[in-house]
Amino acid sequence: MPEILAPAGSRDSFDAALAAGADAVYLALPRFGARAYAANFTLEEVQEVIATAHLHGMKVYVTMNIILFEEEMEPAYRQARDLYEAGVDALIVQDLGLMHLLKHRLPALEVHASTQLSVNRPFQMEQLKKLNVRRVVLARECSLEQIRACARVQDMETEVFVHGALCISWSGQCQFSAIRHQRSGNRGQCAQACRMQYELLKDGHPVKTPGSFLLSPRDLSVLDDLDLLQTAGVDSFKIEGRMKSPLYVYEAVENARLGKKRSREDRLALAAAFSRGFTRGRMMDEHGSGLMAMKAGNHQGVSIGTVSGGSRDRVRIRLSMPLHQEDGLRFVWEQGSAGGHANFLYDRKGRLIREGAPGQEVEIPLSSFVPAGADVRLTVDARRTRMVQEKSLHPGRRLPVQAELENSGPGHPLILTLTTPDGHRVQAVSDPVQAATGRGLDAGRLRQQTEKSGDSWADIRVHRMNVPDGIFLPVSAVNRLRRQALENLRELLTAPRQAEETGCLWQPPVVSDTLPPLMVQIQKPGQRLETDAVWMSEFSIPGTVHKAALTEDSGEITAHLGQGRILDGMNISNSWAIAAAQEMGYAGVVLSEEMSEGQIRSTLQGYEQRYGTPAPAAAVVYQKRRLMLMDHCPVNTLERDGSRTGCSLCRRHTYVLQGMDGTSQQLYGNPFCHMQVFADEVDNRLEELADLPFKVVRFTTETPQEAAAVMAEITRLQGVTSRSCD
Numbered sequence: 001m002p003e004i005l006a007p008a009g010s011r012d013s014f015d016a017a018l019a020a021g022a023d024a025v026y027l028a029l030p031r032f033g034a035r036a037y038a039a040n041f042t043l044e045e046v047q048e049v050i051a052t053a054h055l056h057g058m059k060v061y062v063t064m065n066i067i068l069f070e071e072e073m074e075p076a077y078r079q080a081r082d083l084y085e086a087g088v089d090a091l092i093v094q095d096l097g098l099m100h101l102l103k104h105r106l107p108a109l110e111v112h113a114s115t116q117l118s119v120n121r122p123f124q125m126e127q128l129k130k131l132n133v134r135r136v137v138l139a140r141e142c143s144l145e146q147i148r149a150c151a152r153v154q155d156m157e158t159e160v161f162v163h164g165a166l167c168i169s170w171s172g173q174c175q176f177s178a179i180r181h182q183r184s185g186n187r188g189q190c191a192q193a194c195r196m197q198y199e200l201l202k203d204g205h206p207v208k209t210p211g212s213f214l215l216s217p218r219d220l221s222v223l224d225d226l227d228l229l230q231t232a233g234v235d236s237f238k239i240e241g242r243m244k245s246p247l248y249v250y251e252a253v254e255n256a257r258l259g260k261k262r263s264r265e266d267r268l269a270l271a272a273a274f275s276r277g278f279t280r281g282r283m284m285d286e287h288g289s290g291l292m293a294m295k296a297g298n299h300q301g302v303s304i305g306t307v308s309g310g311s312r313d314r315v316r317i318r319l320s321m322p323l324h325q326e327d328g329l330r331f332v333w334e335q336g337s338a339g340g341h342a343n344f345l346y347d348r349k350g351r352l353i354r355e356g357a358p359g360q361e362v363e364i365p366l367s368s369f370v371p372a373g374a375d376v377r378l379t380v381d382a383r384r385t386r387m388v389q390e391k392s393l394h395p396g397r398r399l400p401v402q403a404e405l406e407n408s409g410p411g412h413p414l415i416l417t418l419t420t421p422d423g424h425r426v427q428a429v430s431d432p433v434q435a436a437t438g439r440g441l442d443a444g445r446l447r448q449q450t451e452k453s454g455d456s457w458a459d460i461r462v463h464r465m466n467v468p469d470g471i472f473l474p475v476s477a478v479n480r481l482r483r484q485a486l487e488n489l490r491e492l493l494t495a496p497r498q499a500e501e502t503g504c505l506w507q508p509p510v511v512s513d514t515l516p517p518l519m520v521q522i523q524k525p526g527q528r529l530e531t532d533a534v535w536m537s538e539f540s541i542p543g544t545v546h547k548a549a550l551t552e553d554s555g556e557i558t559a560h561l562g563q564g565r566i567l568d569g570m571n572i573s574n575s576w577a578i579a580a581a582q583e584m585g586y587a588g589v590v591l592s593e594e595m596s597e598g599q600i601r602s603t604l605q606g607y608e609q610r611y612g613t614p615a616p617a618a619a620v621v622y623q624k625r626r627l628m629l630m631d632h633c634p635v636n637t638l639e640r641d642g643s644r645t646g647c648s649l650c651r652r653h654t655y656v657l658q659g660m661d662g663t664s665q666q667l668y669g670n671p672f673c674h675m676q677v678f679a680d681e682v683d684n685r686l687e688e689l690a691d692l693p694f695k696v697v698r699f700t701t702e703t704p705q706e707a708a709a710v711m712a713e714i715t716r717l718q719g720v721t722s723r724s725c726d
């Protein structure tokens with residue numbers, strides 16, 4: 001059975017995961033994790049959690065899954081080293097530079113590649129092997145066939161999200177929050193722009209839509225399909241939710257353990273814990289309106305009745321499911337919604353009650369107006385919350401331990417060997433046994449005393465006994481032997497490790513070819529001009545070099561660990577990440593667009609100081625920044641039925657997403673019918689970065705005249721830079 005991997009955004013969530021039977025948890029420290037707003041853990045708390053987890057047969061992974069800037073590399077490495085010494089089972093990492101650093105300085109630390117690396121093809125996994133990666137968290141937009149192909153890669157494990165929130169953008173490819181809200185998703189600060197409200201404009205006119213949350217997907221849930229994923233070769237079933245409650249963590253793990261055997265009550269309990277509605281996602285070929293939650297972007301809960309009336313300060317509910325005192329509620333109707341709690345629950349005679357039954361009418365105090373007919377949804381199940389709290393205090397989970405007993409006869413000690421499922425092994429040795437003068441040490445009694453672990457963390461079962469008849473050892477000595485063996489095992493499982501660091505001796509290869517001084521990417525034939533620049537396009541445009549799309553492996557500039565020469569789209573933000581790209585065989589990289597001028601220059605300087613040669617890294621100096629790249633097409637979903645590809649509507653009309661804040665985002669498909677969302681404004685860094693040796697220009701909706709003006713400005717600035725260097 002694949003591992004069930006649970007989120008632990010807090011100590012309470014960790015306890016809930018332990019009680020529910022998770023095989024592993026993932027969590028983070030305050031720095032370098034992709035959920036900066038979760039409670040998270042201090043290093044001391046992580047040490048405590050690791051000890052508790054290991055004593056109960058559970059693994060702990062720590063996420064350091066953000067992109068790192070040059071000045072953060074050494075602090076990040078030190079944190080990784082501290083976590084290794086604390087006994088962490090693996091780090092989940094996004095930054096290629098940190099992977100490179102850990103491979104060469106601390107190779108014993110197991111590294112898992114984050115879903116933010118957008119891995120969906122076997123070749124990408126082979127590339128990550130070169131950085132000592134042992135497991136890849138596949139992109140959430142992978143199809144089942146892509147998962148099967150990736151799982152066949154030798155000596156590499158696969159981890160797949162099976163439940164929880166979806167990003168509508170390709171993993172690691174969303175800059176919406178960074179650009180519009182100055183909170184980078186790649187830095188753990190996502191503002192959830194996809195959960196905000198938008199209006200779709202077609203050639204400047206509003207399009208009628210069933211809701212205003214046009215980029216908000218439902219929550220992924222493939223818990224009924226786990227057998228397919230197991231057959232595909234997946235090693236770990238991952239549950240999203242480090243920002244969610246302990247109740248959600250418990251219910252999600254419980255449902256994952258049961259899979260198709262889940263009862264209706266189990267399913268409803270999970271939906272009540274958190275749900276925007278569920279989808280099987282692209283993994284199971286669900287798309288269009290079936291993928292989206294366009295009427296609301298937050299927790300919707302489970303319908304338990306309808307509003308049948310009320311008074312000025314109360315609302316009356318006709319129940320279709322039970323309602324308990326202290327439950328949390330959400331009231332939803334066509335024009336709005338309201339929240340409330342059943343802190344006081346009354347029957348129709350005004351009597352205070354603890355529970356309302358299906359078919360019964362009950363009343364609760366509510367200051368907000370709610371119209372008759374409104375749907376009543378359970379969003380907090382107080383009864384199950386208390387149940388999870390109780391189980392978390394007394395999880396009843398014990399580590400299965402195999403015991404072997406051996407003795408060579410009188411005058412020799414009794415040897416007790418304990419072995420865990422992971423192969424950890426300890427021994428304890430008694431004083432020499434004596435020859436029995438009466439009744440000897442009975443095998444049944446010896447087994448009973450050895451397995452007598454009470455309410456300890458271990459569940460000992462004698463697997464083998466090689467003990468002769470006619471020997472004697474007091475029961476107290478057997479008990480002492482068992483306690484000593486357990487203490488030895490505890491020390492082994494919780495002992496800190498000593499980091500064995502090695503010097504980072506890697507050097508970049510000596511190459512004859514370098515990057516083109518100027519690379520220009522275009523999306524329209526009219527943008528192609530006669531200059532010395534290298535012109536590139538994903539589209540078939542005469543006179544251009546092929547630029548690989550996200551789903552391809554080859555192109556002069558290759559997206560996402562493909563087979564091309566120059567690596568793009570990997571959020572390269574430090575000099576170690578440039579080295580990582582070279583270690584994987586790339587000639588150079590395009591730097592992250594999230595870097596400031598100072599960060600770009602310190603990265604280039606850091607590389608040159610360390611290796612004595614200029615960094616093969618290009619910076620984007622002109623573009624309308626791409627906010628998202630996604631499989632979901634809002635245009636086809638809202639104008640057609642969401643099932644057709646290649647409709648070309650986005651090419652024949654101008655579609656814009658208008659935010660409630662007045663910002664505009666243009667929708668523009670690529671040749672493979674992946675929808676791109678572009679900022680309307682230009683990011684012009686031509687003058688700021690004019691002296692850099694390698695540059696990239698990206699044209700999207702620019703007219704030929706606008707493209708020509710940009711190229712003329714580049715020529716002018718090159719002349720100014722050349723004269724200043726003379």
